[in-house]
Each structure stands twice: as C-alpha cells, then as structure tokens.
Amino acid sequence: MDSADAAGTFGPMAGGAPARAAGRHERPARTTLVLYRAAVMAVAAWSLLATTLLVWFLAQGGMAAVLGLVRAPGVLLTSRAVGAWELGAVGAFVLFLAAFVLCQAVGRGLLRLLAPTPLAWPEAVPRPSVPVRLLAFRSARPDAFTFTLLLPSRKLSWRREEVILVSERLLGALEPAEWQAVVAHELGHIREYDGRYLTFLRTFARLMRWDPILATVASRLTRREEFCADEAAVAMTGRPRALARAIYKAAHLAPASRGVLAGLLGPGGTAGHRQAIERIRRLVVLAESGRFEEEGRA
Numbered sequence: 001m002d003s004a005d006a007a008g009t010f011g012p013m014a015g016g017a018p019a020r021a022a023g024r025h026e027r028p029a030r031t032t033l034v035l036y037r038a039a040v041m042a043v044a045a046w047s048l049l050a051t052t053l054l055v056w057f058l059a060q061g062g063m064a065a066v067l068g069l070v071r072a073p074g075v076l077l078t079s080r081a082v083g084a085w086e087l088g089a090v091g092a093f094v095l096f097l098a099a100f101v102l103c104q105a106v107g108r109g110l111l112r113l114l115a116p117t118p119l120a121w122p123e124a125v126p127r128p129s130v131p132v133r134l135l136a137f138r139s140a141r142p143d144a145f146t147f148t149l150l151l152p153s154r155k156l157s158w159r160r161e162e163v164i165l166v167s168e169r170l171l172g173a174l175e176p177a178e179w180q181a182v183v184a185h186e187l188g189h190i191r192e193y194d195g196r197y198l199t200f201l202r203t204f205a206r207l208m209r210w211d212p213i214l215a216t217v218a219s220r221l222t223r224r225e226e227f228c229a230d231e232a233a234v235a236m237t238g239r240p241r242a243l244a245r246a247i248y249k250a251a252h253l254a255p256a257s258r259g260v261l262a263g264l265l266g267p268g269g270t271a272g273h274r275q276a277i278e279r280i281r282r283l284v285v286l287a288e289s290g291r292f293e294e295e296g297r298a
Contacts, residue, residue: 188232
C-alpha cells in the first residue's frame with residue numbers, strides 16, 4: 001500500500017485538521033449501521049437454517065439423515081419438516097436471547113468484578129455526544145475495550161450507556177499522545193456501533209462455535225472494525241504514529257492467549273498480533289504521507 005492509497009483509505013485530511021475531521025465522525029456511521037443490521041438479519045436467517053438442520057439430523061438418525069438430505073434437499077420444504085423448522089426457530093431465538101443477555105451480564109459483571117476507577121477525559125480528544133464512561137481497571141494485560149449497557153430509565157424505557165475500560169498496565173506503558181490515541185480508537189468503536197452489534201455477533205458466534213461460517217463472519221467484522229476505529233482515531237487526533245506506537249506496545253506486552261473480549265488487539269492471541277502488524281504498517285504509511293503537521297514533531 002502506498003501513501004496515496006493509505007491517505008485515501010483514511011479520508012481526505014489536511015495537516016492540523018483533526019477537529020474538522022472529528023466533526024465529520026460525530027455523524028452516525030450510517031454505512032456501518034446498515035452493514036450491522038444486514039449482518040444481524042443474515043445471521044438470524046442462517047442460525048434458523050443451522051438449528052433446523054441440527055434438529056432434523058438428530059430426529060432422523062444422524063448420518064443417515066445427512067445422506068438423505070444430500071440426495072433430496074427439498075424434503076426440508078415439505079410438511080415432514082414443519083416440526084424441525086418450529087424447533088429450529090425456537091432454538092435460534094433462544095440463542096439470540098442468550099447472546100444478548102450474556103453480553104449485558106458480562107458488561108455488568110466486569111464493572112462489579114474489576115471495580116474500575118474514573119479517568120479524566122483527554123483534552124485532545126473531542127467529547128462524544130453520547131454518554132460515555134472512561135474507566136481504568138487493574139490488570140496485568142495491556143488492554144482497552146468498549147461495550148454498551150442497556151439501563152432502565154425513569155420513563156419505563158431503556159437508555160444506552162457506553163463504557164470504555166483501560167487497564168492500568170496499558171496506561172503505565174503509554175505516553176500522553178499514545179493514551180489520547182487509544183481513547184480516540186475506542187471512541188471510534190462507539191461511533192461505529194461496535195459495542196452494540198459487534199460484541200453481540202461475536203458472542204453469538206461463540207455460542208454456536210460448531211458453526212465455522214458464523215465464526216468467519218465475526219472474525220471478518222472484527223478486522224474491519226479495528227481498521228475503522230483506527231481511521232476514526234487518526235481523524236480525531238491527527239497522530240497516526242502515536243496510535244501505531246500504542247498498538248505496538250500493547251502487542252509487545254500482551255500474552256499470546258486469546259482474550260475473552262475484543263480489545264485493542266482485536267481478537268487477541270496470534271491473530272491479534274498478526275492484525276496489529278498490518279494496522280501499524282497502515283498507520284506508518286499514512287504518517288509518512290506528509291498530511292499531518294503534528295507527525296513532524298512526534
């Protein structure tokens with residue numbers, strides 16, 4: 001990827017213009033929202049088919065049912081398969097509900113278990129238009145991640161609260177500019193609706209871990225959204241090298257094990273480290289494009 005390609009990917013931006021770019025990012029990421037909603041509908045349809053097939057195979061005798069379905073797939077559209085479709089729909093609904101409840105339970109559990117402390121919002125990062133809690137927690141892992149909680153409101157409805165958690169291990173390893181870039185990166189996830197949709201889709205894929213297609217969809221979306229959050233962070237701070245250094249430090253200090261939640265290194269583990277190299281390369285190419293005045297003093 002050359003400098004022109006990288007700059008085009010991250011959008012037009014004159015040196016010293018992070019504030020104007022941040023204004024553009026304040027608008028809802030409609031493309032991502034449409035993509036997520038389409039992904040949820042596709043995953044719902046696929047999970048219905050997958051659970052129905054599972055019910056059919058179990059009810060019809062396992063491998064013999066597989067061979068029979070290969071020879072005559074149209075049997076699923078006959079009255080014989082109505083019961084399987086009904087049980088499949090119930091199963092898919094239960095899995096969707098379980099994924100949603102699990103996401104909310106994990107978020108609330110983390111706040112109780114980690115007992116995080118509030119952090120001051122970085123001055124160089126524009127404040128979001130939605131409620132966001134920026135918190136630090138004790139951990140030996142250099143990590144940062146965000147999630148969305150649904151909380152009851154006074155009008156018998158629900159309100160969303162975005163949470164950004166940053167480990168003290170990561171905080172201690174970062175310079176001020178790098179810390180600001182990390183917060184901007186996590187804020188980019190919030191503006192891309194990742195706390196609502198990506199966390200849910202990843203959780204749902206884990207519940208249906210026997211289905212490799214869902215795992216692939218979740219992995220591809222995670223990769224895409226890490227790049228999008230990097231773009232948003234650069235637009236807000238104008239410091240691609242600062243974010244690249246932060247990602248490098250997190251990858252250098254992080255253990256090889258895969259994390260429970262998607263954090264600064266995306267999926268974590270070996271895949272997260274490989275992805276970090278690609279992200280750093282993109283950020284460095286962008287920094288060397290000469291479009292950012294502050295990078296000359298980095």
